[in-house]
Amino acid sequence: MHKKLLIVVVEPDSDRAKSIVDGLRQAGDHEIRVMAEQAGLARQVASLQPDVVLIDMANPSRDVLEELALASGPSERPVAMFTDSTDEQLTRSAIEAGISAYVVDGLRPERIKPILDAAIARFYIMQRMKAELAATRAALEERKVIDRAKAVLMKVRGIDEEAAYALLRKAAMDQGKRLAEIAQQLVMAAGLLGK
Amino acid sequence: MSLRLGYVPLIDAAPLIVAQELGFAAEEGLRLELVQLGAWAQARDMLGAGMIDAAHMLMPIPIGQALGLGPPLPAMDLVMFMSQGGQAIAVNRVIEARLRGIGYGFDFADPRAAGQALRQVAKAPLRVGVPFTFSTHLELTDYWLRVSGFAPEEVKLITVPPPRMADATAAGEVEMFCVGEPWASFAVEREAAALLLPGTAIWAAPPEKGLVLRRDFTANRPDETGALMRAVWRAGRWLDQPEQRGLAAEIISRAGYLDLPSELADRGLSGRLLLCADGELRDTPRFIAFNDGAASFPWRSIAALIAKRIALRHGKDLDVAMARAMQHFRTDLYRKHLRPAGAALPGASSRLEGMLAEDRMVAAESGQMILRADGFFDGFTFEPPEQTSSEA
Numbered sequence: 001m002h003k004k005l006l007i008v009v010v011e012p013d014s015d016r017a018k019s020i021v022d023g024l025r026q027a028g029d030h031e032i033r034v035m036a037e038q039a040g041l042a043r044q045v046a047s048l049q050p051d052v053v054l055i056d057m058a059n060p061s062r063d064v065l066e067e068l069a070l071a072s073g074p075s076e077r078p079v080a081m082f083t084d085s086t087d088e089q090l091t092r093s094a095i096e097a098g099i100s101a102y103v104v105d106g107l108r109p110e111r112i113k114p115i116l117d118a119a120i121a122r123f124y125i126m127q128r129m130k131a132e133l134a135a136t137r138a139a140l141e142e143r144k145v146i147d148r149a150k151a152v153l154m155k156v157r158g159i160d161e162e163a164a165y166a167l168l169r170k171a172a173m174d175q176g177k178r179l180a181e182i183a184q185q186l187v188m189a190a191g192l193l194g195k
Numbered sequence: 196m197s198l199r200l201g202y203v204p205l206i207d208a209a210p211l212i213v214a215q216e217l218g219f220a221a222e223e224g225l226r227l228e229l230v231q232l233g234a235w236a237q238a239r240d241m242l243g244a245g246m247i248d249a250a251h252m253l254m255p256i257p258i259g260q261a262l263g264l265g266p267p268l269p270a271m272d273l274v275m276f277m278s279q280g281g282q283a284i285a286v287n288r289v290i291e292a293r294l295r296g297i298g299y300g301f302d303f304a305d306p307r308a309a310g311q312a313l314r315q316v317a318k319a320p321l322r323v324g325v326p327f328t329f330s331t332h333l334e335l336t337d338y339w340l341r342v343s344g345f346a347p348e349e350v351k352l353i354t355v356p357p358p359r360m361a362d363a364t365a366a367g368e369v370e371m372f373c374v375g376e377p378w379a380s381f382a383v384e385r386e387a388a389a390l391l392l393p394g395t396a397i398w399a400a401p402p403e404k405g406l407v408l409r410r411d412f413t414a415n416r417p418d419e420t421g422a423l424m425r426a427v428w429r430a431g432r433w434l435d436q437p438e439q440r441g442l443a444a445e446i447i448s449r450a451g452y453l454d455l456p457s458e459l460a461d462r463g464l465s466g467r468l469l470l471c472a473d474g475e476l477r478d479t480p481r482f483i484a485f486n487d488g489a490a491s492f493p494w495r496s497i498a499a500l501i502a503k504r505i506a507l508r509h510g511k512d513l514d515v516a517m518a519r520a521m522q523h524f525r526t527d528l529y530r531k532h533l534r535p536a537g538a539a540l541p542g543a544s545s546r547l548e549g550m551l552a553e554d555r556m557v558a559a560e561s562g563q564m565i566l567r568a569d570g571f572f573d574g575f576t577f578e579p580p581e582q583t584s585s586e587a
Binding site: 038039040042057058059060061062063064065066067070087088091092095096100 | 233234235236241244246264266267268354356362366509
């Protein structure tokens, strides 16, 4: 039997961290720690001496881990960059999924692969959720602005909601712009005019 | 043609932003999709995975890759420098007070005096923040402190992402830092730090960011490579007109780019730096340059100089490291793609670094050109190895 690997997941968002941990549990019986703290990250990681560190590719704290990965003192060298298996394809798959993995030098590739595969799958799910959330938020914002623009028109021109909407839509068509854009301009102008 | 470019929010991303916003890219038939990145390692990895076509990158990163100190990714080359200077060294308020206590004047002029004063007041080890392990900031700080008499064990260089530098200083994680603008001025504004030296005080012409592409891209898509290089080069030339710096500060400060008050970006771009939140302005001529004085020419001797420093730190063979790194600074592509744009091209691709105490007129491929003074504060010079590889 192999000894359990210690995997550290650096993720400030607890929901996302949980999702990754759930994914990793399916990849094998490993010890998993979640770290949210950005300050003093290098010291924390160094003291834990994990076998694998997983972190979002865009997390600025990654640059701190790069320093750790290259530290010259043997006591300060808990991680190497990505896999030491020089598996370029696996490295690139991870990068494309938005994940960076720091793996201890000398860890055997067949032990790393299932962990990375599980993490990659989770990161794709997270990416999709993030995109959906952003899209939903944007749509909600747009609807609010359009409602406010309609309200302005109804008040100023004394028309009903349907007519206000038609007016907005026509203006958008005429100017070749999106409805939400026209609404935004109208709301802003109304704000300036104190209407 | 559309290209995806990665950049990290700093004033030296200006050539990319200006190339897109002011139409230098469009003139070359390019549309630039600028992708903001959170970490330098992200720039390297996304470029390696082909998720971006080119990156605004710390000049030493491709050298680290060339020396095998990074993940296994396809070869990447620096085709031109995007900026020179733009870094500032700052101390926290405690050290500032101690320095003032011994009568140090924060005059920005004499790194040796600054280093010696610092050595009097600092308790070892001095914790110094730098943005990345492969950075001009680390090289400048390390070099300056050593020459100033700090022993290796008296200094601890710690990586801190630039936007976090002010917080890390306020929280006492670091006592001093070297970072690119606007993040030093941001820390000053937050009353966390006082500026001690501009990077140019240590090395008159410190190359800072490079335009980095994958080697297979430059080989397979020469037209787009050339178009991008010319657009960035023209943007740099525009940026070097002092009267445009204010407008440049406005453009790069917008939401979507730096998303900070333009006044902050203006300090670094105009070289009018505020020393501390309640302090005086320091006019710092040539604080940042983009193109003037052959600033964008990717001297192979600089690749060798930085490779030697990195190799020393990581226990690599010096000669192998220098030879390898030099192949990743593509003076050949610079000549090929910028000649048609009218860029001044030096006769050689390598030179004695640190030799020029003053600007000097030298012979160029056609006619003459001005090389910017590039002296180190202590007179250090570096002689690169002879070129053995093929060189255009």
